[in-house]
Amino acid sequence: MQPILTVTTPATSLALLTVGEARAALGLTTGARDADLTRAVNRISAAIQRACNLATDGLTPPTLLSETLTDTFRLDWRPAGPLILSRRRVSAINSVVENDEPLVAADYLIDPPSGLFDRLCSDRRSSWPFGKIVVEYVAGFATVPDDLKLAAETWLRMLWRDGYETPAQIADPMLKSEEIPGVLSRTWWVDPTKAEILPEAVRDMLCAGGYIETWVA
Template sequence: MRSSLSITTPATSLALLTIEELRSAAGVTGAGQDTALTSLGLQVAASIMTECGIAIGSGGEPTLWQETLTETFRKVRCDELVLSRRHNIEIVSVTADAVLMDAAEYEADPESGVFTKLCGDLPVRWCATKVAVVYKAGFGEVPGDLKQAAMDFVRLAWLESKRDPALKSEVVDVPDVLKTEKTWWVGSVPGQSSEGAVPDVVSGQLARYRNIAIA
């Protein structure tokens, strides 16, 4: 079953790190590199959202920051609904076939986003032509492990911006003034098992935030 997702109240920022944290991760002092670091921070955040499969909604970019969302399910015939965004779920309102449901008629798991219909406090099957859920999801503050993953990513990306990561070795022979030999990695760079933008050492820290597609 498919759903449509729209962002009612978008996050004010997509960055996972403050400028002070970006400077610390890159080992930079002063404001001279702030423009480059801010741009890199946004690229890192976007890559992490892609790696984690954060759902895209109309009206904004994917983020793990808290947003208010409206998700509409059609032709609903199932035991449970799964909200596209998760973490700290807070249901604002639910309408089933144009009828506003009472808060006692449903519950949502705040971490997984599993959304259950209730009758007499017992789970029952969803059966409706259209269910519209308005809810909040995401974090008011960046969790420590997510912040650390972003800082590690920035650190690696900043270092790689100063060198070519595909360079395997470089030999400089000076005697007759200069001779340089370079060899290059073919295929994936060692230490990176995939071609994705997120380094393996960072990807491994994102288990909690990774969404698994359900067919």
């Protein structure tokens, strides 16, 4: 059963790279293009994390970075297995309330990488009861992993090399190049009419790192 997800405390930033890291990736030695870099990093970061198919509350942009979340399950039957939290990479369980009764740490078991959440009884796996289960937890990376930074740097280099090495307004992170003679000819890193939004090299890195969710409805 899919819970109702609420983002209790959003991540302080969605950027996968700092401006300094973006400068270093492009070999820039001054801050003259920092405004362009900030826009590019923000848009690339948003596109990468959206493509990871993360669960969202519909109001807050999805992120792989650490934030506090609340999952509310309303169970009409006793599930045979564990509950599945909306986000993986769980670093803390703040509270669990079962039918208005708070549970203690001995009452449950979390598998942090998968987000599988078991009910315990006498230190043995049990079934969750009918009713309302509310779980507040922290999930996501406190520090952006290097392979995720590499994916963002790879896309940034592609964009900068082919479109933004001279001052320009960065408007479309999918746009590879455009010409004026004839009037205007544009090419994209990916076909904008298709569902795929990532360059193949970036998607391969995200798949290899296990960042793209396949079980989120």
